[in-house]
Amino acid sequence: MPTINRSTLVSRCIVPAAALVLLASCRSPQADAFIVEQVRGLTDELNAARQQDAQMQADLDSLRIVVARQDSLLTRLAGMAGVPR
Secondary structure, rough: OOOHHHHHHHHHHHHHHHHHHHHHOOHHHHHHHHHHHHHHOOOOOOHHHHHHHHHHHHHHHHOOOOOOOOHHHHHHHHHHHHHOO
């Protein structure tokens, strides 16, 4: 009866297991392309949101200036009319 030494037994178990792990860890190029496309879309949406935020901030600043001018005008008119503030 032939005896199986320990190194032969280990190589018979580990080599196929390692091969299975390597094959299972391979990624699909199509899945990678899909992920890249999704990340690019997300980047575009984030840039659009940043631009919209900047535009809204500019509009808000402009409205604050208009309100300040109107407040000054109303204060002057009230002072000319003798209306206490």
